[in-house]
Amino acid sequence: xxxxxxxxxxxxxxxxxxxxxxxxxxxxxxxxxxxxxxxxxxxxxxxxxxxxxxxxxxxxxxxxxxxxxxxxxxxxxxxxxxxxxxxxxxxxxxxxxxxxxxxxxxxxxxxxxxxxxxxxxxxxxxxxxxxxxxxxxxxxxxxxxxxxxxxxxxxxxxxxxxxxxxxxxxxxxxxxxxxxxxxxxxxxxxxxxxxxxxxxxxxxxxxxxxxxxxxxxxxxxxxxxxxxxxxxxxxxxxxxxxxxxxxxxxxxxxxxxxxxxxxxxxxxxxxxxxxxxxxxxxxxxxxxxxxxxxxxxxxxxxxxxxxxxxxxxxxxxxxxxxxxxxxxxxxxxxxxxxxxxxxxxxxxxxxxxxxxxxxxxxxxxxxxxxxxxxxxxxxxxxxxxxxxxxxxxxxxxxxxxxxxxxxxxxxxxxxxxxxxxxxxxxxxxxxxxx
Ligand code: COA
Numbered sequence: 271x272x273x274x275x276x277x278x279x280x281x282x283x284x285x286x287x288x289x290x291x292x293x294x295x296x297x298x299x300x301x302x303x304x305x306x307x308x309x310x311x312x313x314x315x316x317x318x319x320x321x322x323x324x325x326x327x328x329x330x331x332x333x334x335x336x337x338x339x340x341x342x343x344x345x346x347x348x349x350x351x352x353x354x355x356x357x358x359x360x361x362x363x364x365x366x367x368x369x370x371x372x373x374x375x376x377x378x379x380x381x382x383x384x385x386x387x388x389x390x391x392x393x394x395x396x397x398x399x400x401x402x403x404x405x406x407x408x409x410x411x412x413x414x415x416x417x418x419x420x421x422x423x424x425x426x427x428x429x430x431x432x433x434x435x436x437x438x439x440x441x442x443x444x445x446x447x448x449x450x451x452x453x454x455x456x457x458x459x460x461x462x463x464x465x466x467x468x469x470x471x472x473x474x475x476x477x478x479x480x481x482x483x484x485x486x487x488x489x490x491x492x493x494x495x496x497x498x499x500x501x502x503x504x505x506x507x508x509x510x511x512x513x514x515x516x517x518x519x520x521x522x523x524x525x526x527x528x529x530x531x532x533x534x535x536x537x538x539x540x541x542x543x544x545x546x547x548x549x550x551x552x553x554x555x556x557x558x559x560x561x562x563x564x565x566x567x568x569x570x571x572x573x574x575x576x577x578x579x580x581x582x583x584x585x586x587x588x589x590x591x592x593x594x595x596x597x598x599x600x601x602x603x604x605x606x607x608x609x610x611x612x613x614x615x616x617x618x619x620x621x622x623x624x625x626x627x628x629x630x631x632x633x634x635x636x637x638x639x640x641x642x643x644x645x646x647x648x649x650x651x652x653x654x655x656x657x658x659x660x661x662x663x664x665x666x667x668x669x670x671x672x673x674x675x676x677x678x679x680x681x682x683x684x685x686x687x688x689x690x691x692x693x694x695x696x697x698x699x700x701x702x703x704x
Contacts, residue, residue, distance in 0.1 A: 271397035272438050274422075276445045279307035282419045283387075285442060286311065290384035291321045293376070293411035297506075297538050298450035299404035300327035301389040301421040308387075309333050312341040319343070323365075323381065325372065325406055325536070326350035326483075328451040334362040347372045347407065348600035349591075358596045366591075366643075369505055369535075369603035370562035373410035386415035389446075391426040393437045401433040402426035403450070403537040403544065406505075406558045409435070417441045425449050427548035429537075431555040453538035455508045458489035461624045464657040466493040469576055469622050472653060472660060473497060476524035478570040478614070480504040480607045481511075482577035483538075483599070486622045490576055494519060501525040502532040503570055505561050505603040509539040512546060527569040528554050535561040562603045567610025573617040575607035579646075580623075582654060583638045584672040584691055586663045588621055588646035595641030608650050618653055621646065625656040625680035632683035634675050636690035654678060669699045 283304060286292060292308070294300050309332035311317060322333055322344045333342040334356040344362035346353055347369075356362040367375065375381040388408060390399040399422070401408055409432055412418050420440040424447055458466065466489030473479070473494060478501040481487035488510035494500065495514070501522040502511065514520040515532070522530040531551075535558045537543060547553045560566050567573055580598060581589040591600050611617035626632055634656075638644070652664040654675060661674035672691040676684050692699050 271393070274393070274437070274443050276443050279303040279444050280310060282442045282444050283307045283311050285417050285419065286317065286320060286385055288318045288320065291323060291382045293383050293386045293408070293415065294322065294324040294327060295388045295401065295408045296325040296327055296404040296406055296536050298328050298453060298544070299389045299402050299408070299426065300324070300329055300451070301387050302329050302448065302451065303421060303444065303446050304387045304419060306332065309338070312338050317341050321345055323347065327352060328453050336361045348602060349597045354598065364597050364600060366601055368562070368601060368606055369406070369558055370606045372407035373557060373559050376407065376410040376414040383411045383414045384416050386411040386418045388412060388418065389421040389423055389426055391428040392422055392424055394428070397437050398434050399437050400426065400428040401435060401555070402429050405431065405433045405555045406535045409557050412439060419444065421446050423447060425544070427544045429547050429553060429555040430551050432557045433555040449541065450544060452540045453508070455488050455510055455539060456485035458485050458492060461657045462486055462489035463492065465622050465624065465655055466490045468655045468660045469620055470494050470497070472618055472620060472655070473574050474572055474616070475499055477501070477572040477574045478503050478525055480567070480573065480575045480610070481507060482604065483602065484578045486578050487576060490622070499524045501570060502534070503527065503561070503567060503573070504534050505558065505607070506536050506538055507532070507534055508537070509543045512543065524572070525570045527566060533561055562606035564606055564609035564613055567607060568613025568617065571615045573611040573614035575611040575617070575619045577604045577607065577621055578623050579621050579633065581638055581642055582621065582634050582675065584634070584636055584675055584687065584694070585668050586648040586651040586654070586671050586675070587638055587644045588651060589638050589642040590645040592642055594639040601645050604645050605650065608646050612650070612652070619650065620653040620655055621651065622655040625658055625678060626683065632680050632687070634679040634683065634687065636687060636694070669695050669702045670704050672699065673702050673704050
C-alpha cells in the first residue's frame with residue numbers, strides 16, 4: 271500500500287481547476303470539510319465554471335448559493351433539502367435520471383468526473399477503506415475520476431459490499447473526526463400510521479421490501495412487527511428498520527438474491543444506524559447498478575416496493591418529483607423498484623401517500639398540475655394507498671381507476687373529483703360499479 275500523507279482540506283481542493291466536474295459522496299458521507307474548503311476557494315476568484323454533481327447530501331451546500339454564480343454550478347441527480355431553494359430559483363439545476371443510471375453517467379463518459387470528493391472509514395489491516403453510507407454513484411465516480419480526494423473519518427462505518435475499495439485509489443488524503451451529519455428520520459403522525467397499517471396488510475410473510483424516502487416508510491415499518499421472514503433489497507433504509515432486524519422479523523431467508531443479507535446502496539439515519547452497519551456482514555452495500563437493476567430486484571419473490579407521491583391524477587399518473595413546475599426532489603429509484611416489483615413473482619408496487627396536504631390540497635386530482643412530470647406512468651401503477659384505504663389499479667380501465675382513486679381520496683375532495691370524472695368520461699362513468 272502507498273504511504274498516506276494527510277493535507278489540509280484547503281490544500282486538497284487546490285487540485286480543482288476551472289471547468290472541472292466534481293462529484294461529492296451522498297447523504298451523511300458528504301465530506302463537509304471539502305465542501306466548505308471548495309466554497310472558500312470559490313471566494314478567491316481563482317475558479318470559474320466548476321460543475322458539481324451529487325445525489326441527496328446532508329448538511330449545508332454552500333457552493334450552490336447565488337454568490338457563486340459563474341464559479342460553481344450544481345447539477346444534482348436528486349434535489350435534497352439543501353439545494354431545493356437554489357434549484358427552484360435557478361441558481362442550481364437538476365439532472366433527471368433513473369437512480370440506477372446515475373453511475374452510468376460517469377462510466378459512459380456522458381458526464382466527466384475530474385475530481386471525486388469522498389469520505390471513507392479508516393484503512394483496515396489489508397489496505398482497504400469503506401465508502402460507508404454512500405456507494406450509489408460514488409463508486410463509479412471514484413473509478414472514473416482523474417483525482418480522488420478522500421476524507422478519512424473514524425465515524426464513517428466500515429460498511430461491507432461494493433463499498434470496500436483499496437486505499438491506493440485515493441490520490442489526496444485529508445483527515446477529520448467530525449461526527450457524520452445525521453439524517454433524522456421523519457416521525458410518523460396518525461395519518462402516516464393509518465397508511466402504514468393498510469400497506470402492512472398488503473405485505474405478505476416472506477416479502478422482500480424496498481422503502482423510499484419520507485415519513486411513510488417508517489410508518490409502514492412500525493406496523494410490520496408481527497410479520498415473518500421479511501427480506502430487504504432497497505436503495506436506502508433508515509433507523510426504522512433496526513427494530514425489525516433485531517427482532518428477527520427481517521431475516522432475508524426468503525430472498526433469492528443475497529439470501530440472508532440486506533442489500534442497499536445508500537443509508538440515511540442517525541448514529542445508531544451507522545453504528546449498526548459498522549463491520550456488519552449482514553448489510554451488503556452495493557453499486558446502484560445492481561441495487562436498482564429491475565432484473566436483479568425481480569429475482570427475489572414477493573418484492574414490495576413502497577414509494578410515495580406528491581400527486582396522482584385520476585388515470586393513475588404519479589408525480590413524485592415536482593410540485594407543478596417547481597422541483598421538489600427527483601425521480602430517484604421509484605421506477606427502478608416499481609419495475610422490479612412488477613418482474614418479481616408475487617411482487618407488489620405500492621404508492622402510499624396521505625390523501626391531502628397539511629394545507630388542505632387533495633393529492634389525488636383530476637389532472638396533474640401544469641408543469642408536473644410523470645414519474646410512475648399510468649401503465650406501471652398497481653396499488654395506491656392512502657389513510658382511507660388501498661386500491662389496485664392494475665388491469666383497470668380509466669373509468670374504473672377514477673372510481674377506485676376517488677374511494678381513497680380525502681372525503682372533502684371526493685365530490686369535486688367525481689364531477690371532474692363525469693365531465694371527462696361522460697354518462698357511462700356513472701354506471702361503473704367497482
Ligand atoms: N400539491 C402541493 N404541495 C404538495 C403536494 C401537492 N399535491 N403534495 C405535497 N406537497 C407539499 C407538502 O405540503 C410538503 O410541503 P412542506 O415541505 O412545505 O411541508 C411537501 O410538498 C412535501 O410533501 P410530503 O408529503 O411531506 O413529502 P414526503 O417527505 O413524504 O416525500 C416525495 C414525498 C414524493 C417527495 C418523496 O417520496 C420523494 O422524494 N420521492 C422521490 C421519488 C422516489 O420515490 N424515489 C424512491 C425512493 S428515494
